[in-house]
Amino acid sequence: EAGVAQSPRYKIIEKRQSVAFWCNPISGHATLYWYQQILGQGPKLLIQFQNNGVVDDSQLPKDRFSAERLKGVDSTLKIQPAKLEDSAVYLCASSLNTGELFFGEGSRLTVL
Amino acid sequence: DAKTTQPPSMDCAEGRAANLPCNHSTISGNEYVYWYRQIHSQGPQYIIHGLKNNETNEMASLIITEDRKSSTLILPHATLRDTAVYYCIVRVAWGLGGGSQGNLIFGKGTKLSVKP
Numbered sequence: 001e002a003g004v005a006q007s008p009r010y011k012i013i014e015k016r017q018s019v020a021f022w023c024n025p026i027s028g029h030a031t032l033y034w035y036q037q038i039l040g041q042g043p044k045l046l047i048q049f050q051n052n053g054v055v056d057d058s059q060l061p062k063d064r065f066s067a068e069r070l071k072g073v074d075s076t077l078k079i080q081p082a083k084l085e086d087s088a089v090y091l092c093a094s095s096l097n098t099g100e101l102f103f104g105e106g107s108r109l110t111v112l
Numbered sequence: 113d114a115k116t117t118q119p120p121s122m123d124c125a126e127g128r129a130a131n132l133p134c135n136h137s138t139i140s141g142n143e144y145v146y147w148y149r150q151i152h153s154q155g156p157q158y159i160i161h162g163l164k165n166n167e168t169n170e171m172a173s174l175i176i177t178e179d180r181k182s183s184t185l186i187l188p189h190a191t192l193r194d195t196a197v198y199y200c201i202v203r204v205a206w207g208l209g210g211g212s213q214g215n216l217i218f219g220k221g222t223k224l225s226v227k228p
Contacts, residue, residue, distance in 0.1 A: 004155070033215065042114070042199060042218030043156065056215065091155050101216055103155025 002026065004104035006092050012110045018080035021107045025073070025094030031055075033101065034067055034077050035091040043091055049075065079109075087111045114219030115139065116200045121223045124194075130187040132222050134200030137181045142204055145176060146216070147185050149196040156199065156218075159185065190226045197221040 005024040013019050025032050030051050035043035046065065048055040052072040060067065064083070069075040079086055089106040117135040124130040136145060146161040160167055160174045162183075167174045173186040187194055199221040 040220070042197075042220050043216075044218070045215050048215055093155070100158050101156075103157070105153070105155055 004092055004094055004102055006090075006104035006107050008107055009105065010108050010110075012112065013082055014112050015084055016081040018078065019082055019109060020079075021077045021090050021092075021109075023075045023077070023092030023104060025075075025092070026096075026102055029094035029096050029102075030072070031095045032069055032075050033093040033095075034075070035093065035103075037089045037091055037106070039088070046077070046090075082109075082111045084111050114217050115202050116219055118198075118200055118219060118222045120220065121225070123225050123227060124187075124190045126192060126226055126228050127189055130190040130194065130224055130226070132185040132187075132198050132200075132224065133182065134185070135182045136200070136202050139180050139202050143202045144204070145174065145180075145183050146201045146203055147172070147174065148199045148201065148216070148218075149194075150199070150221070151193075151196040159198075190224075192226050192228065195224060195226045197223050 007022050011019055032049045034046045036046050037043040046060045047057040047067045049069045052069050065079055067077045087110050089108050091103055091106045093101045093103045095101045115138055144161050144163050147159040148156040149159055150156045160169055160172050162174045162176055164176055176183045199218050201216050
């Protein structure tokens with residue numbers, strides 16, 4: 001069974017530039033999560049989707065972060081404009097009806 | 113915020129049992145204890161979960177105290193590949209937590225270093 005796919009694995013940008021991350025969840029998984037993991041900390045939820053609807057985006061900095069899951073399958077997370085403090089690993093996870101979460105390998109962002 | 117407390121780091125000799133403690137004194141009656149681990153440069157990986165009885169699978173054993181305020185994850189024969197950050201998380205059971213209850217709230221975890 002294919003796991004959660006994320007791309008790109010690594011991205012380096014300068015502050016005020018924009019960046020987008022893509023996630024393809026495990027087939028059939030209705031719930032999709034985006035987490036931000038800053039170095040030395042545990043992952044923190046940014047947004048949770050159930051199919052193509054948002055369940056929880058309370059910790060998403062909406063002035064610069066946006067996410068969508070238009071067809072209820074894959075998802076994109078965008079940051080515009082990026083700040084230095086956005087340097088982190090962005091993890092995507094999916095689950096079957098809020099069951100066990102399966103994580104991708106993450107996308108590491110460095111903002112210079 | 114995370115509802116669990118774990119030591120920041122632990123060492124273990126290869127081949128010996130690794131016992132990772134976790135305190136969760138405010139756990140609710142319908143919350144389970146979950147353990148995930150994160151190997152360097154990978155996403156977190158599910159290990160095991162339990163409610164009040166001890167649990168065992170091919171990866172580990174989970175011992176939960178009778179009052180459910182603490183638990184211990186046991187890796188019976190640690191290998192170098194078990195070096196990782198281990199997260200203890202309390203959450204409602206899979207499938208029962210609708211909406212945002214499906215989320216996992218991570219603390220900083222315990223960095224386990226298995227040494228030869």
